Every structure is written in structure tokens, then in C-alpha cells.
Amino acid sequence: MAKIWIRQAVLRALDDAMTDDPTVIMMGEDIAAAGGPFKVTEGLLAAHGPDRVIDTPISEMAFMGAAVGAAVCGMKPVVEMMFIEFIGVALDQLTTQAATMRYLSRGRLTAPLVVRASAGAGQGFGCQHSQMLDHWFRGTPGLKVVVTSNARTTYGLLRSAIEDPDPVVVLEPRVLYAEREEYEFDRNYRIPLGQAEIVRKGTDATLVTCGSMVRVALAAAESSKANIEVIDLLTLWPWDRKTVADSVARTGRLVTLEEAPEGSGWGGDVVSHIAIQAFGSLKAPPHRITLPEAPVPYSGPLEARFLPSPAYVAEQVDALVSTNKSPAPWWRNAA
Amino acid sequence: MTISNSNAPVARREALKDRLEQLTRMIEIRSVEERIQKLFAEGHVRGSTHLANGQEAVSVGIARSIDPDDIVTCTYRGHGHALALGVTPAAVLGEICGRVIGCAGGLGGSMHLVEPSVGLLPTAAIIGAGLPIACGAAMAARARGNDRVAVAIFGDGSANIGAFHESLNFAAIRKLPVVFVCENNLYGEYTRIQLSTPVEDIAVRAASYNMPGVIVDGQDADKVAEAMAEAVARARRGDGPSLVEMKTYRYSGHSRSDPATYRPAGELDAWLKRDPIDIFANRMVEENILAAGGLDKLKAEVREAVELATAEVLQSPGPELGEIMAHVGAYSGGGDQRWNFWSK
Ligand SMILES: Cc1ncc(C[n+]2csc(CCOP(=O)(O)OP(=O)(O)O)c2C)c(N)n1
Numbered sequence: 242m243a244k245i246w247i248r249q250a251v252l253r254a255l256d257d258a259m260t261d262d263p264t265v266i267m268m269g270e271d272i273a274a275a276g277g278p279f280k281v282t283e284g285l286l287a288a289h290g291p292d293r294v295i296d297t298p299i300s301e302m303a304f305m306g307a308a309v310g311a312a313v314c315g316m317k318p319v320v321e322m323m324f325i326e327f328i329g330v331a332l333d334q335l336t337t338q339a340a341t342m343r344y345l346s347r348g349r350l351t352a353p354l355v356v357r358a359s360a361g362a363g364q365g366f367g368c369q370h371s372q373m374l375d376h377w378f379r380g381t382p383g384l385k386v387v388v389t390s391n392a393r394t395t396y397g398l399l400r401s402a403i404e405d406p407d408p409v410v411v412l413e414p415r416v417l418y419a420e421r422e423e424y425e426f427d428r429n430y431r432i433p434l435g436q437a438e439i440v441r442k443g444t445d446a447t448l449v450t451c452g453s454m455v456r457v458a459l460a461a462a463e464s465s466k467a468n469i470e471v472i473d474l475l476t477l478w479p480w481d482r483k484t485v486a487d488s489v490a491r492t493g494r495l496v497t498l499e500e501a502p503e504g505s506g507w508g509g510d511v512v513s514h515i516a517i518q519a520f521g522s523l524k525a526p527p528h529r530i531t532l533p534e535a536p537v538p539y540s541g542p543l544e545a546r547f548l549p550s551p552a553y554v555a556e557q558v559d560a561l562v563s564t565n566k567s568p569a570p571w572w573r574n575a576a
Numbered sequence: 577m578t579i580s581n582s583n584a585p586v587a588r589r590e591a592l593k594d595r596l597e598q599l600t601r602m603i604e605i606r607s608v609e610e611r612i613q614k615l616f617a618e619g620h621v622r623g624s625t626h627l628a629n630g631q632e633a634v635s636v637g638i639a640r641s642i643d644p645d646d647i648v649t650c651t652y653r654g655h656g657h658a659l660a661l662g663v664t665p666a667a668v669l670g671e672i673c674g675r676v677i678g679c680a681g682g683l684g685g686s687m688h689l690v691e692p693s694v695g696l697l698p699t700a701a702i703i704g705a706g707l708p709i710a711c712g713a714a715m716a717a718r719a720r721g722n723d724r725v726a727v728a729i730f731g732d733g734s735a736n737i738g739a740f741h742e743s744l745n746f747a748a749i750r751k752l753p754v755v756f757v758c759e760n761n762l763y764g765e766y767t768r769i770q771l772s773t774p775v776e777d778i779a780v781r782a783a784s785y786n787m788p789g790v791i792v793d794g795q796d797a798d799k800v801a802e803a804m805a806e807a808v809a810r811a812r813r814g815d816g817p818s819l820v821e822m823k824t825y826r827y828s829g830h831s832r833s834d835p836a837t838y839r840p841a842g843e844l845d846a847w848l849k850r851d852p853i854d855i856f857a858n859r860m861v862e863e864n865i866l867a868a869g870g871l872d873k874l875k876a877e878v879r880e881a882v883e884l885a886t887a888e889v890l891q892s893p894g895p896e897l898g899e900i901m902a903h904v905g906a907y908s909g910g911g912d913q914r915w916n917f918w919s920k
């Protein structure tokens with residue numbers, strides 16, 4: 242098996258998708274001639290030409306909206322947002338226009354496009370370049386949201402997202418780009434949207450997570466006294482209720498690990514669904530491990546504390562399993 | 577020499593009235609940017625950092641043309657502007673190194689410098705963000721009955737984002753006291769301007785919004801100051817906004833990870849021949865303010881002062897954990913003291 246950088250999985254998925262489907266085009270800032278700010282589009286211009294791999298001005302609203310129009314008229318645009326925050330200046334085109342295209346035309350017009358962006362904290366990019374922001378899209382009927390977690394899921398999710406008949410937001414944790422991993426590409430490999438994966442079997446608690454927190458959850462499970470089952474949710478909307486509910490039925494405990502503040506994290510929806518639909522299978526209150534309600538700090542030690550670490554996650558899950566009570570988060574303990 | 581002798585941003589700003597201090601400040605900006613590059617290599621800087629060496633005349637030319645209680649918005653490429661406006665080298669370097677001595681206490685980083693006492697709102701990491709905010713500051717000045725102005729500083733690439741066009745139109749229609757300053761350094765990230773923008777001069781866009789559009793030699797601090805003085809006077813008079821385009825150049829790549837290989841051969845060298853510090857220093861010699869050969873001595877002095885500031889920064893601790901939650905809202909318990917602009 243070959244060792245690859247995770248950023249190469251993005252590149253390979255885009256390259257293969259463009260080769261397999263001539264309607265796939267790409268737009269974004271410095272993605273063509275420069276090969277991408279994160280080097281995830283290197284070589285695509287040479288391989289597929291300037292009509293399909295398109296450098297844009299710094300005009301997110303224009304190219305996001307152009308993607309909507311092109312999608313409606315038969316293309317499959319893949320838009321790169323570089324840092325997910327940048328879609329803030331183009332949000333209407335995605336959450337209000339693309340998301341309602343099918344609805345307003347009663348199915349005659351659709352917008353099969355992909356917005357991909359690097360997202361998340363951990364590298365000292367500061368509060369305006371470090372958020373996940375999946376909640377901006379999750380709450381919008383008509384959009385799907387996925388989060389990648391390693392080379393395999395990056396390839397499998399991106400290929401499925403590009404082939405999906407509806408608009409999909411693909412969030413790629415930036416911290417993972419420069420990670421290396423054993424992975425053999427398989428051109429036919431796909432991860433169906435809406436399907437979660439159990440990435441570690443366990444009996445004491447179900448730890449549901451996604452993105453770069455999957456690594457944290459797995460490391461926590463190794464060091465924990467409890468026997469933890471870890472689920473990589475992969476698609477945040479629409480999420481895989483069955484896999485989670487079945488797991489909780491076996492373990493009796495639900496914990497979510499989210500790179501999001503409590504108020505907007507996807508775990509609120511997971512917990513509410515399980516509490517409503519599977520109340521009887523719970524031995525303990527559901528528990529959420531989230532970020533504090535604060536912008537992402539720049540300082541290294543502060544950002545390290547801000548993000549859940551394996552030790553903190555293990556401590557939280559162990560407390561839940563041993564007491565059957567939901568432990569307070571670190572910032573409330575400190576107060 | 578006044579550099580760093582004062583730790584008060586307002587005093588540093590007042591000192592800019594002095595010709596020699598103007599030169600000194602440009603050298604200081606250059607030295608700080610060079611030190612940041614080194615601090616990055618030494619592992620003290622996280623994330624990314626965007627240097628503005630080559631653009632010092634724009635920063636100093638603007639800062640000397642407005643008052644400390646005029647409002648400024650600018651971008652992640654803001655170290656030079658912050659220093660020119662009066663923020664101390666220790667406060668800039670400290671922020672970039674994530675220390676409490678930093679102007680945002682280490683919470684912001686390289687892209688987010690701030691100093692209300694000299695009118696600097698937090699520099700924004702999102703393209704275009706500062707322009708509408710400057711409009712609002714100008715509205716507040718007018719509503720509160722004073723003649724303060726707002727200056728929005730942004731790049732050439734930023735003239736292609738909706739916020740640019742909306743803000744110019746908004747300011748024009750309301751005759752707001754705003755000066756829109758475009759630093760045209762020919763590149764937005766790795767893309768040269770002619771590949772992203774159908775006009776060579778951003779200033780021509782002023783015509784669509786019926787405001788003056790001025791093109792300025794951004795390597796000459798006096799020319800910058802002259803153009804700014806006119807635009808600022810117009811704004812203060814109540815005659816409305818202007819768009820001032822500074823032709824300039826960044827010597828470094830876009831950010832720390834960019835070797836700038838996309839630049840045509842010879843371009844950098846041509847700009848280096850019109851170095852803003854040299855241009856100004858030569859004029860100082862002609863004006864008998866600087867002795868012939870005095871520039872090197874001044875540079876060495878400034879470098880030493882920046883070295884002292886760096887040492888001070890590296891002694892400074894990082895912020896305490898409690899800072900994460902302390903300034904999110906009014907009831908976060910951080911003891912926030914709201915800055916009251918124009919209270920005197
Ligand atoms: C809305 C948004 N889109 C994209 C970016 C990424 N980005 C950061 S700087 C930059 C180039 C800006 O060029 P210019 O306005 O000329 O300013 P300069 O960097 O040359 O000072 C880009 C595209 C961003 N920060 N915000």
C-alpha cells in the first residue's frame with residue numbers, strides 16, 4: 242500500500258471526477274495556475290484545461306452564483322471556498338438560491354453542485370479562519386453536508402458528492418491535509434451520502450463524531466477505561482439515524498464529540514433524536530463534548546485547550562460511564 | 577530618535593509630524609516585518625502571516641494625514657499600518673507571537689491587530705469586510721456631530737468583491753466622510769491584477785460612484801500624504817468620499833508559504849530601485865534633515881530597538897486560559913471597558 246498525503250486524496254477525487262464526467266468543472270481562487278492555496282488542485286489545469294479549471298477573481302458571490310446557474314443548465318460545478326468562512330459573502334447563492342431550485346421548479350430544475358472548503362481549527366489561523374460552520378448549511382432544507390476524516394473518506398465522499406443530484410457542502414478539516422496515510426486508490430470507491438461508519442467496536446458507550454475529531458475519539462478510546470464504540474458520522478445532513486440508534490441500543494450510552502460550540506453543534510440534533518426515539522435504551526443521560534461558546538483563540542496553548550484532546554475526551558466518557566451522570570465541561574469546572 | 581521611547585500609541589502617532597520620525601517609522605515597519613519572518617522561522621508564529629515590506633510609504637503617508645481619533649479599517653496585511661498609526665513594535669510582534677503583550681492580548685494573531693486609541697479597528701481577515709464598517713464609522717461621526725473621518729484600506733484584489741462596490745455606492749449616496757484607500761500592489765494572492773481585473777487602475781471605478789478617483793505613487797510617502805490630505809479635507813468638509821489608489825508593491829510573497837514564483841523576472845528588481853525608504857531618505861538628505869550616509873546608522877538603531885522589543889515579547893507570557901471565555905459578551909466576566917470614541 243502506498244503512503245499518501247490526505248490532500249492528494251482531494252486531488253485524486255477531483256481529477257478522477259473530471260476525467261469520468263466531462264460536465265464537471267471547477268472554480269475558485271488560485272486553483273488553476275497556482276495549483277490551489279492548499280495544493281489540492283495541482284495539475285488539474287494542465288490535465289483538464291482552462292475552460293474546466295477556472296481561476297476566479299476574489300468574487301465569491303459571483304462564482305458561487307455562477308455555479309448555481311451552470312448546475313441548473315447541465316454542468317456539475319465544484320466550487321472551492323479555500324476557507325469556509327469566505328462563503329459568508331456568498332451565502333445567499335447557496336442557502337437561498339441553490340437550496341430552493343428544485344423546490345421552486347417542482348423538480349424540473351436542480352442544482353447538482355459541490356462547495357468544498359477547508360475548515361476547522363488547530364493551526365493558529367485565528368478566529369476568522371478556523372471555524373467548521375457546518376450549522377450554516379445543516380439547517381437549510383435542500384442542502385447536504387459531509388465532513389471528511391481521512392484519505393479514504395475524502396475520496397469516497399468527494400466522489401459521491403460530485404455525483405449527487407443535489408447541492409452538497411464538503412468540509413475538509415484543514416489539519417488533515419498534511420497528514421500521511423496508507424491508502425490505495427480505487428476509482429470505483431464511493432461512500433454513500435447519509436451513511437455513517439462504526440470505526441471502532443465497543444460496549445460501554447457510543448461516541449459519535451466526525452472530521453478531525455475522529456482521530457481524537459479513536460485515541461481517547463484507546464486510553465479510556467471504558468470500552469468505547471466510535472462512529473464517524475461522515476454526513477452531517479441527512480445523518481444516519483439508524484447506525485447511531487442501533488449502536489446506542491447495544492451500548493446504552495450516547496456521547497457526541499463535536500468541533501462546534503454547544504449552541505450550534507450537530508450533536509444537539511443527534512441527542513434529541515435518540516432521546517426522543519430511543520429513550521428506553523439509555524442507561525445514562527446523553528452527553529455532548531463540544532467547544533466552548535467562544536471564537537477560536539490564536540494563542541497556541543489556548544487553541545490546544547479550546548479543542549477537545551484525547552485525554553479530555555477519555556476523561557469525560559469515563560466520568561459518564563462510571564457515574565451515569567453527564568460531567569461538566571472544563572470551562573464550567575474552571576469557573 | 578523617538579522610536580519605541582514612548583510606549584503610548586498616541587504619542588508615537590503625534591511624533592509622526594516630524595520628518596525624521598516619518599523616515600524612522602518606515603524603517604521600523606521594514607525591520608519589524610523582517611523580524612517577523614525570522615520569528616516565523618524560529619517557530620514563534622502560528623498560522624499564516626502577511627508581510628507588507630515595500631508598502632511602508634503608504635502606511636506612513638496615511639497615518640501622518642489623519643488624526644488619532646479618525647477611524648481606520650484595514651486587512652490582514654496590516655502590520656505596517658498598525659505601526660504607522662502608533663501601535664508599538666512590541667504590541668505588534670507580541671500579537672503575532674500570541675503573547676499577552678500583544679495588542680489583542682494574543683487572542684487575535686497576525687491577521688487581527690487592533691488599537692482603539694489611534695482609531696484602528698480590528699484588522700479583518702475577510703476580503704472587503706473593512707469597507708462597510710468604515711462607512712458605519714463615518715455615519716457615527718456625522719450623527720455625533722463631529723468632523724471625524726473613516727479610512728478603509730484594502731488591496732487591489734479586494735476591488736472585485738461586492739462589498740467594495742456596495743460601500744462606494746453607499747458612501748457616495750450618503751456623502752459619507754470616508755476615504756477608500758486601495759493599495760494596488762499588483763497581486764491578489766498568486767494572481768497578477770490583469771488576470772482578475774479588466775482595468776489597470778482601480779481608481780477609474782470611482783467614476784461609477786461619482787466620487788474623485790486618484791492615482792498616487794505609493795512609494796513616495798509625501799505624495800501619499802498629499803493625496804490623503806486632499807481626500808480627508810474633502811470628507812471633513814462634508815463633500816463626501818474619495819477613492820485613492822496607491823501604486824505599490826509587496827517585496828515578499830502573499831503569505832509566509834508563498835515564494836512568489838509567479839512574478840515576471842525583473843519585476844521585483846525594478847520596484848526595489850524605487851524603494852520607499854530610499855526615496856524618502858534621499859529627500860531627507862536634500863532637506864538637510866539627514867546627514868549623507870545617515871541612513872545606515874538610523875537603520876542600525878531601529879533594528880536594535882526592534883530587537884529589544886522582540887526580547888520583551890519573548891519574555892511575555894501567553895494569555896491565561898480564562899481569556900478564552902472572558903470577552904465573548906458583556907456578561908462574560910472579562911471586566912471589559914468599552915472604548916468611547918470622541919468622548920473628549
Ligand atoms: C472573502 C475572502 N475571499 C478570499 C480570501 C482569501 N484571500 C486572502 S488575501 C487574498 C488576496 C487579496 O488581494 P488584495 O486585495 O490585492 O490584497 P493584498 O493581499 O495584495 O494586500 C485572498 C484571495 C479572503 N480572506 N476573504
Ligand SMILES: [Mg+2]
Nearest residue numbers: 731732763764
Ligand atoms: Mg494586492
